[in-house]
Amino acid sequence: MNFRNVRNLVWVMAVAWMSVACNSSMASEQPNFLVILADDLGFSDPGCYGGEIATPNLDALAAGGLRYTQFYNTARCWPTRAAVMTGYYPQQVRRDSMPGATRQYGGGGKRPDWAQTLAEYLRPAGYRTYHSGKWHIDGKPTDNGFDLSDEATRSPGFFDSIRKKNRDPKFYRTTATAQHAIDCLQEHAEEHADQPFFHFLAFHAPHFPLHALPEDIERYRDRYFAGWDALREERKHRQRELGMDVGPLSPIEQEVGPPYAFPDQIEVLGEGEITRPLPWDELTKEKQQFQATKMAIHAAMVDRMDQEIGRVLAQLKEMGQFENTWICFLSDNGASAEIMVRGEGHDPSASPGSAATYLCLGPGFSSAANTPFRRHKTWVHEGGISTPFIVHWPEGIRSKNELRTNPGHAIDIAPTVLDLARVELDETAGPPMSGQSLKPSFDDSDATIHDELWFYHEGNWALRQGDWKIIHSNISRPFPWLRSETAANESKEDGDWQLYHLANDRAEQNDVADKHPERVQQMADRWWELRDQFLRDSMDGSNPSKRAN
Known part of the structure; x- marks a missing residue:
């Protein structure tokens, strides 16, 4: 072989090695993980999903990574957290109810022993594990695989308790959650720099009560006087500009209000509160003012959460770990139509958004937050279960500022991390995880992660297969958590299913069940087949059932 051939061979080998080194599945070392979870954030709230709220840090993660437009949650906080941490549907691990389930299920259910958390899997593999913020899973974080944890719970709201004589006026829960994360990362850099880390950063924001810092509220105080109808149109237009083809804008369902009725509590809120998303121009000036102020506080909470995420990201960069940390961001459910007064009550004379108030977003601006989808948290329509999902990992993902339409689910986070x-x-x-690794979708927008996805929450049922989705839903469910017989008494005869073709109808407006009765029957039978499987899984993990893809 002459010199020229040797030189050419060396060049080809070098190019081949560089190609392998840059491949998305070949990060230079064991990656770190930062899973960021928001609470009650609507699909269109972040700027990179069409929102007008300032979220420059989330937008930057999206610009440097991927945005998924068909990623799902479980429609509620505690089931989604169980799904994220375990890789199973929450019904499999007794963390949400379903027809035929018993009292051990739901928010108070205890996971089977085989249902480990991500932290329990990662710690034996050499990872340091950290948790900051909301937990809402059975047991304590430090008893479930986490080295350090701070649930940042001082009071029912975001400020230090108004009843404490030694109240800390500088405490704000979102800031405290981020600060704990930063403290953990600083300690990691000083004492455990030779180990990779996994950090579960779970913000309470923007869940009610609507509490925000005055300076954050001021930035949005006059922003929403045009109303929820105009805001939905505005966000939908921005989504089109961003190239997000997520379907037409669903009309607001004026008859659908909060999922639970609390008339006595709502009366405390005063004349400005309403329980139905009526046309904006039909509201009195007083009601418009009250509703626009609530949306301003919601926006302020999202804005502040993004600012705090920015501080955590800055800490990663200071540690030199930003490039090799796999970061994902999602919400536990869609924006909430709930209206209630809890905790330390509501003082109508106090400044809106302050510690003495207890406000909720409600169905009007919740509809705007979930643009362009239908309904809200607790329902399994797209507005309740569609979440923003951002993935960022410079050392492991070649693609930048790209959209992904691959359907995925919160159950996929655990298997992806592992x-x-x-x-x-x-x-x-125990049973194989129902979640699947999302890694194939990092470079391949056509990669199939799931053939089907199953949903159930408080009498709302759904199954998605490909682009087809069946739904059976209740509008009025007063206090379902108090009716243990509800889930047990539901039967196959209860399934008055609707059928939607999501490829051209994610707004879920055109029920085509009558045109495709065989498909509806096949999908309904499959829903029950998976229900049966999940019930077996939850009862006895010693006889693993077939994985649900």
Whole structure:
């Protein structure tokens, strides 16, 4: 072989090596993980999903990574957290109810022993594990695999308790949650720099009560006087400009109000509160003022959460770990139509958004937050279960500022993290995870992660297969958590299913069940088949059932 051929061979080998080194599945070292979870954030709230709220840090993550437009949650806070942490549908691990389930299910249910958390899988693999913020999973974080945890719960709201004589006027829960995360990362850099880390950063924002810092509220005080109808149009237009083809704008359902009725509590809120999303121009000036102020506080909470995320990201950069940290951001459910007064009550004379108030977003601006989708948190329509999902990992993902339409689910986060961390599971210990690794979608926008996705929450049922989705839903469910017989008494005869083709109708407006009765029957039967599987899984993990893809 002459010199020229040798030189050419060396060049080809060098190019091949560089190609492998840059491949998305070949990060230079075991990655770190930062899973960021918001609470009651609507699909269109972040700027990179069409919102007008200032979210420059989330927007920057999206610009440097991927935005998913068909990513799902469970429609409620505690089930989604169980799904994120375990890789299973919450019904499999007794963290949400379903027809035929018993009292051990739901928000107070205890996971089977085989249903470990991500932290319990990662710690034996050499990871330091941290949790900051909201937990809402059975047991304490430090008893479930986390080295450090701070749930940042001082009071029912975001400020220090108004009843404490030694109240800390500088305490704000969102800031405290981020600060704990920063403290953990600083300690990691000083004492455990030779180990990778996993951090679960779970903000309470923008869940009610609507509490925000005065300076944050001031930035949005006059922003929403045009009303929810105009805001939905505005956000939909911005989504089109961003290239997000997520379907037409659903009309607001004026008959659908909060999922739970609390008339006595709503009366405390005063004349400005309403329980139905009526046309904006039909409201009195007083009601418009009250509703626009609530949306301003919601926006302020999202804005502040983004600012605090920015501080955490700055800490990662200071540590030199930003490039090799797999970061994802999502919400536990869609924006909430709930209206209630809890905690330390509501003082109508106090400044809106302050510690003495207890306000909720309600169905009007919740509809705007979930643009362009239909309904809200607790329902399994797209507005309740569609979440923003951002993934960022410079050392592991080539694609930048790209959209992904691959359907995925909160159950996929655990298997994705374990896949990237190269942690192998002992699948004889319990049922195989229902979640799938999202890694194929990082470079391939056509990669199939799921053939089907199953949903159930408080009498709302759904199944998605490909672009088809069946739904059976209740509008009025007063206090379902007090009726243990509800789930047990539901039967196959209850399934008055609707059918939608999401490829051209994610607004879920054109029920085509009558045109495709065989498809509806097949999908309904499959819903019950998976229900049966999940019930077996939750009762006895020693006989693993077939994975639900």
